[in-house]
Amino acid sequence: MAVFRRLSSTHLASLLGIAFVSMMTMAVFWVMDKYATFRSESDAMRQAYVAESRADIRAEVIRAVEYIQYSISTAESRLRKDIRTRTLEAVAIAEAICQEHHPHADPEEPGRLVREVLRQIRFNNGRGYYFATRLDGVEMLFADRPELEGKNLLHMQDDAGRMVIQDMIRLAREQGQGFYEYTWTKPGAQGSSHRKIAYIHYVPCLDWFIGTGEYLDDVHADIQEEALHRLASLRFDPGGYLFGSTTTGLPLFTNGQITRGGPAILDLQDPHGAFIIRDQIAAAANPEGGFTEYSWRKLTGQTPSPKVSYVRGVPEWGWIIGAGCYVDDVEYAIANKQQALLDTMRRGLLHVGLLLLAVLGLAALMARHLARGVRQHFEVFGAHFGQAAQVRLPLRESALVYAEFRTLAREVNAMMAREAQAEQALRESEDAFRRLFEGSSDAILLMKDNRFVECNQAALTMLGDVSRQAFLDSTLTDISPEQQPDGRRSAEAAAEHVAAASSKGSHRFDWLCRRADGSLFMVDVSLVPITLHGDSMLHVTWRDVTARILEHDQLEQAVADRTRELQDANARLLALDQLKSSFLSTASHELRTPLTSILGFAKLLRRDAARLGDTLAASQSQACGLANRMVDNAAIIISEGLRLTRLINDLLDLNRIESGRMEWHDRLVDVASLAREVLDFMRGQLDAHPGVALSAAIDDDVPSLWVDPDRIKQVILNLLTNAFKFAPQGLVELQLRSDGEGGVVLQVQDSGPGVPPEEQERIFEKYHQGQTAITDAKPQGAGLGLAICRQIVEHYGGRIWVESAPGRGAAFIVALPSQPAQ
Numbered sequence: 001m002a003v004f005r006r007l008s009s010t011h012l013a014s015l016l017g018i019a020f021v022s023m024m025t026m027a028v029f030w031v032m033d034k035y036a037t038f039r040s041e042s043d044a045m046r047q048a049y050v051a052e053s054r055a056d057i058r059a060e061v062i063r064a065v066e067y068i069q070y071s072i073s074t075a076e077s078r079l080r081k082d083i084r085t086r087t088l089e090a091v092a093i094a095e096a097i098c099q100e101h102h103p104h105a106d107p108e109e110p111g112r113l114v115r116e117v118l119r120q121i122r123f124n125n126g127r128g129y130y131f132a133t134r135l136d137g138v139e140m141l142f143a144d145r146p147e148l149e150g151k152n153l154l155h156m157q158d159d160a161g162r163m164v165i166q167d168m169i170r171l172a173r174e175q176g177q178g179f180y181e182y183t184w185t186k187p188g189a190q191g192s193s194h195r196k197i198a199y200i201h202y203v204p205c206l207d208w209f210i211g212t213g214e215y216l217d218d219v220h221a222d223i224q225e226e227a228l229h230r231l232a233s234l235r236f237d238p239g240g241y242l243f244g245s246t247t248t249g250l251p252l253f254t255n256g257q258i259t260r261g262g263p264a265i266l267d268l269q270d271p272h273g274a275f276i277i278r279d280q281i282a283a284a285a286n287p288e289g290g291f292t293e294y295s296w297r298k299l300t301g302q303t304p305s306p307k308v309s310y311v312r313g314v315p316e317w318g319w320i321i322g323a324g325c326y327v328d329d330v331e332y333a334i335a336n337k338q339q340a341l342l343d344t345m346r347r348g349l350l351h352v353g354l355l356l357l358a359v360l361g362l363a364a365l366m367a368r369h370l371a372r373g374v375r376q377h378f379e380v381f382g383a384h385f386g387q388a389a390q391v392r393l394p395l396r397e398s399a400l401v402y403a404e405f406r407t408l409a410r411e412v413n414a415m416m417a418r419e420a421q422a423e424q425a426l427r428e429s430e431d432a433f434r435r436l437f438e439g440s441s442d443a444i445l446l447m448k449d450n451r452f453v454e455c456n457q458a459a460l461t462m463l464g465d466v467s468r469q470a471f472l473d474s475t476l477t478d479i480s481p482e483q484q485p486d487g488r489r490s491a492e493a494a495a496e497h498v499a500a501a502s503s504k505g506s507h508r509f510d511w512l513c514r515r516a517d518g519s520l521f522m523v524d525v526s527l528v529p530i531t532l533h534g535d536s537m538l539h540v541t542w543r544d545v546t547a548r549i550l551e552h553d554q555l556e557q558a559v560a561d562r563t564r565e566l567q568d569a570n571a572r573l574l575a576l577d578q579l580k581s582s583f584l585s586t587a588s589h590e591l592r593t594p595l596t597s598i599l600g601f602a603k604l605l606r607r608d609a610a611r612l613g614d615t616l617a618a619s620q621s622q623a624c625g626l627a628n629r630m631v632d633n634a635a636i637i638i639s640e641g642l643r644l645t646r647l648i649n650d651l652l653d654l655n656r657i658e659s660g661r662m663e664w665h666d667r668l669v670d671v672a673s674l675a676r677e678v679l680d681f682m683r684g685q686l687d688a689h690p691g692v693a694l695s696a697a698i699d700d701d702v703p704s705l706w707v708d709p710d711r712i713k714q715v716i717l718n719l720l721t722n723a724f725k726f727a728p729q730g731l732v733e734l735q736l737r738s739d740g741e742g743g744v745v746l747q748v749q750d751s752g753p754g755v756p757p758e759e760q761e762r763i764f765e766k767y768h769q770g771q772t773a774i775t776d777a778k779p780q781g782a783g784l785g786l787a788i789c790r791q792i793v794e795h796y797g798g799r800i801w802v803e804s805a806p807g808r809g810a811a812f813i814v815a816l817p818s819q820p821a822q
Contacts, residue, residue, distance in 0.1 A: 023352065023355055024352075027348070027349065027352040030348060031345060031348075031349070034341060034344065034345060035341070038338065038341050042334045042338075045334060046327070046334070049327070050308065050327050053308065053325040053327070054291060054308060054310065054325075056236070056237060056240070056325070057240070057308075057309070057310045057322075057323040057324060057325055058289070058310045060234075060236050060240070060242065060323050061242070061289065061310050061311065061312050061321055061322055061323050062289075062312065064231050064234070064242055064321050065289075065312045065314060065321050067227070067230070067231075068227050068231075068314050068317070068319070068321070069314070069316075071223045071226070071227060072220070072223065072314075072316050072317070075216065075219050075220055075223055076197070076216065076219075078219060079197055079214050079216060079219045080179060080197060080199070082124075082214065083197065083198065083199045083211075083212050083213060083214050084179075084199045086123060086128065086130075086199075086212045087130075087177075087199045087200065087201050087210060087211050087212050088201065090118055090121070090130050090201075090210050090212070091201045091203055091210055093114070093117060093118065094110075094114045094118075094203045094205075094206060094208075094210060095203065095205065097110050097113050097114050097117070098110045098114075098203075098205035098206065110205065110206065111140060111206050111208070114132070114141075114206065114208075114210075115132065115140060115141045115149075118130040118132065118141055118143070118210070119141060119143045119146075121143075122143075124214065124218070127187070127218060128212060128214065129143035129144050129212065130143060130210060130211070130212050131143065131144075131210075131211055131212065131213075132206075132208045132209070132210045132211075133153070133165060133168065133169070133208060133209055134206075134207060134208055135169050135172065135173065135207055135208070135209070136152070137152045137153055137154035137165050137166070137169065138150065138151065138152050138153075138805070139151055139152075139153050140206075140208055141210075144187070149803075150803045150804075150805070151757065153165045154166055158182045158183045158184060159183045159193045160182070160183060162182055164180075164182050164184075167180060167182075168180055168198070168200050168209060168211070169209070171200060171209075172200055172201075172202040172209035173202070176201070176202045177199070177200060177201040177202060178199070178200065179197060179198070179199050180197070180198045180199075180200060180211075181195070181196070181197045181198075182196060182198070183195055183196065184196045184213075184215075186215055186217070189217075194215050194217060195215065195216045195217070196213050196214065196215050196216070197213060197214060197216065198211050198212065198213030198214075199211055199212065199213070220317070224317060228244075228252060228253055228258050228260060229258070231244065231253060231321065232253040232254075232256055232257065232258050233256060235256075236323075239299065240323060240325070241254070241255050241256060241323070242321060242322070242323050243255070243321075243322055243323070243324075244319055244320060244321050244322070245265065245277060245280070245319075245320050246318050246319060246320065247281055247284070247313065247318045247319070247320060248264075248266070248318065249264050249265055249266025249267070249277050249278075249281070250262075250264055250265070250266075251263075251264075251265050252319065255299070265277050266278065270294040270295040270296060270304060271295055271304045272294075272295055274293075274294045274295075276292070276294050276296075279292045279294070280292050280309065280311045280320055280322060281320060283311050284311045284312060284313035284320040284322075285313065287313075288312075289310060289311055289312030289313070290310070290311065291308055291309065291310050291311075292308070292309050292311065293306065293307070293308050293309075294306075294307055294309075295307065298326060305326045305327075305328045306326065306327045306328055307324050307325065307326050307327065308324060308325055308327055309322050309323065309324030309325075310322060310323060310324070374402075380400060394413045394416070437456050438456050438457050440456055440458055441458055442458060442541055442542060442543050443455065443456065443458045443459035443462050443523075443540075443541065443542035443543075444456045444458070444459065444539075444540070444541055444542075445459055445540040445541075445542070446532070446537050446538070446539060446540065447476075447498075447537060447538040447540055448535060448536075448537045448538075450475055450476070450494075450495075450498060451473050451474065451475055452471065452472055452473065452474055452475070452540075453472060453473070453537070454472070455468065455471060455472070459471070459542065462513070462515075462521070462523070462542060462544060463479060463513070463515055463516060464515035464516035464517050464519075465516070466516050475494070476490075476494040476511075477490045477491045477494055479513050479514055480494070480511070480512060480513055480514055481512060481514050481520060484511070484512055485512055490512075497509055497511075497525070497527065498527065498538065500527075501527035501528065501529060501538060502529055505528075505529065506526070506527065506528045506529075507526075507527045508524070508525065508526045508527070509524075509525055510522055510523070510524060510525070510545065510549070511523050511525045513542075521544055521546045522544070522545050522546045522549045523542040523543060523544055523545060524542070524543045524545045525540065525541070525542055526540070526541040527539070527540055657788070657791040657792070657795070664708045664711065664795070665708050665709075665710070666706055666707055666708050666819075667706065667707075667708075667709070668704050668705075668706055669704060669705055669706070669707050669709045669712065670704050671702055671703075671704065671705055671707075671712065671736065671744050671746075671816075672698050672699075672702040672736060674709055674712060674713055674716070675696070675698060675716055675734060675736050675746070676696075676698070677713070678713055678716045678717055678720065679694070679696055679734060681717070682694060682717070682720050682721075682724075685724075689724050689728060691728050691729035691730070692724055692727060692728065692729075692730065692731075692732055693730070693731045693732070694720075694732050694733075694734075695731065695732070695733045695734070696733065696734045696735075696736075697733065697734070697735045697736070698734075698735075698736045698737075699736065699737045699738060701738050702736055702737065702738055702744055703738055703742055703743070703744060703818070705743070705744065705796075705816060705818070705819050706819040706820065707796055707816070707819060711792045711795075712792070712816075714788065714789075714792065715746075715788075715789045715792050715793065715814065716734070716746065716748075718785040718786065718788065718789050719746075719748040719789065719812050719814075720732065720734065720748060721785065722748075722785055722786065722812070723748050723749075723750035723752070723810075723812075726750055726752035726753065726810070727750040727751050727752035727809065730750065730751035730752060730809075731749075731750070731751045732748070732749070732750050732751075733748070733749045733750075734746075734747075734748055735747040735748075735749065739815060739817075741817070741818065742817070742818030743798075743815065743816050743817040743818050744815075744816050745813065745814070745815050745816075746813070746814040746816070747811055747812070747813045747814075748811070748812045749809060749810075749811045750809050750810055750811075751809040752809050752810060753806075753807065753809075754804040754805055754806050754807055754808055754809055754810050755802055755804040755810045756806065760801075760802050760804060763786055763802065764786050764787060764789075764790045764800065765787060766784060766787035768787075786800075786812075789814070793814055793816065796816055796817075796819060797816075797817050797819075798814060798815050798816040798817060799814070799815045800812070800813070800814045800815075801813055
């Protein structure tokens with residue numbers, strides 16, 4: 001059995017006798033020892049510096065987090081103390097007003113003064129306000145929602161089903177004062193489940209409880225703002241500072257600057273691709289916090305340096321607080337030590353190099369002999385690989401001497417066998433892909449440099465059975481009309497779609513194509529960039545959607561037809577409304593003409609009957625009685641004619657206001673004098689209402705307004721006439737005062753049965769005749785007086801509303817703001 005020589009054995013035998021091995025080993029060990037000592041000392045310096053720095057930044061972060069947690073723990077007690085103090089201040093104001101009130105004056109006056117004083121008070125950056133509720137559940141003051149004042153809120157519940165007002169009344173009755181917690185709506189925030197704490201205090205002189213509340217969310221927001229400013233200003237050691245962000249990757253503060261509200265930093269990376277904020281969020285998820293490492297620029301340079309940061313979370317706020325230090329500050333001392341080591345190593349290696357030259361000379365002679373044998377083996381391999389390009393033949397191992405080359409030959413033969421198997425599998429895979437490619441009902445194509453280089457049969461069929469040779473190497477614009485349905489040129493649109501697919505990774509759109517016979521069809525196109533055989537291409541898929549587009553167009557046409565029908569109907573309704581207004585104007589004028597004649601002749605009849613009665617009174621008593629009846633009947637005709645005239649005038653006024661044809665004769669008007677004129681006129685009408693007591697309270701400081709005096713007089717007259725109707729046996733009072741801002745407030749109060757809550761808005765609608773709170777009977781009238789009042793008041797930018805409780809009468813209030821001179 002032949003013994004073959006091993007290449008490794010030959011090489012080892014040639015080098016055993018050479019001292020080169022020993023010397024190189026000694027040199028390597030010497031260098032390694034020096035370098036190991038240097039590494040050990042350097043690592044010790046780094047570890048000491050990093051450990052000290054880590055301890056420092058951890059201590060600073062823990063102190064900051066403890067400060068925040070202490071602030072959070074005191075938030076609720078801080079809230080309770082604040083709202084209790086605010087409530088006691090309001091109670092003191094209310095009690096002082098009650099003490100100054102004269103016992104014989106208006107009993108409602110203290111409540112009104114308390115309500116007006118507390119309504120103006122705001123605190124806590126304008127979000128704090130007072131509320132007051134009578135113990136029967138009627139809201140007396142709701143500064144944030146004045147529309148609820150005067151309404152009974154006993155039924156009001158929060159999201160948990162608590163009867164808020166009933167619970168507060170019970171607390172006021174049983175304890176006189178105390179805290180109450182519930183959930184409520186919050187201005188500027190969604191939902192109604194915001195936790196709120198209120199403090200109420202019972203005021204016996206008013207039979208009210210007064211209170212205020214605060215949302216715990218708002219207190220936390222204030223504390224957060226304080227914490228941001230304090231932590232941002234903290235400094236430690238030379239250049240040390242705190243930074244903060246949220247667990248969702250939003251900035252809070254850094255390096256003395258508050259960055260809250262800035263862009264998200266969740267995906268912030270260092271130059272090595274580390275996600276800085278994501279790593280900090282993961283470390284802060286540990287209750288004890290944690291350290292993170294990354295690279296970042298120093299404040300005094302532009303080159304990124306390694307940095308260690310310690311972060312800790314504040315779960316209650318979703319905050320992360322941290323501080324960091326640069327670990328390469330110690331590298332300056334280490335670099336000096338490294339330079340000294342390099343100088344020593346250079347001198348030692350110089351001596352080793354001289355001896356190495358001699359050793360290399362001897363080794364070269366030995367290697368030359370070995371190389372000759374190796375070259376011969378490589379020539380055998382080269383000749384085999386040259387033949388393998390045409391014919392796959394196994395490599396002959398018998399031609400090789402060294403065992404290593406024989407092993408290599410066996411591996412080459414095995415590799416050639418596996419390659420043949422892989423080629424066979426590839427051919428089978430290509431056949432399967434081609435069958436799938438050609439069998440698809442959708443068109444599949446490949447584009448390179450904006451030209452089609454491959455397609456399946458479905459694409460050729462869609463294009464009108466064109467030949468593959470004629471189609472390939474064409475562009476998308478070659479098989480498209482000049483313009484697409486959106487008006488863009490096909491060439492420009494195609495370039496934009498290709499660019500979109502390249503930038504986004506995929507792109508889908510509708511495209512109008514042209515068949516070989518010139519007919520058009522719509523396809524749904526999908527573009528996906530791919531790499532095939534090292535070339536960048538686009539994988540294109542088409543699907544014919546012409547039928548779907550046609551259905552969509554038919555639906556749009558149906559919608560357009562229906563829209564035109566609705567527009568025509570709306571035009572007809574507008575014409576009918578205009579016809580109604582014209583009819584009202586014409587009918588009113590037609591009614592007024594005979595009414596004028598009726599009233600004229602009725603007055604003549606009454607005058608002649610009165611003269612006849614005076615003439616016959618002395619001699620003929622029967623004729624005198626007849627004359628008196630004629631006088632009474634004529635008076636009835638006149639009264640009813642005047643009432644009908646007022647109705648017609650109201651109809652005309654309302655029609656003019658609504659149609660914009662009312663003429664407004666504005667001038668500077670003394671509203672107080674105008675009110676007194678109306679009062680004098682109404683007192684002259686008291687003979688027809690013997691059970692009504694009319695009084696007035698007109699302040700001396702009522703300002704003048706730039707308004708139409710006839711229209712304002714009409715408002716006052718309508719409100720007083722309305723009060724006479726509903727209080728035929730009682731008190732009617734007119735109040736006029738300044739609103740403190742150049743405007744006036746007019747109030748007509750009656751002692752009638754009141755207006756039900758469900759009617760308090762509807763009574764201002766035209767033609768609506770309101771019902772009283774006691775009976776369902778409807779009063780006389782056409783339901784126009786209050787509607788005209790609202791139109792006039794709103795013309796001047798004012799408001800009119802009613803405040804009423806069942807059985808306690810009604811107060812109609814008009815607020816007119818200051819008007820600029822025209």
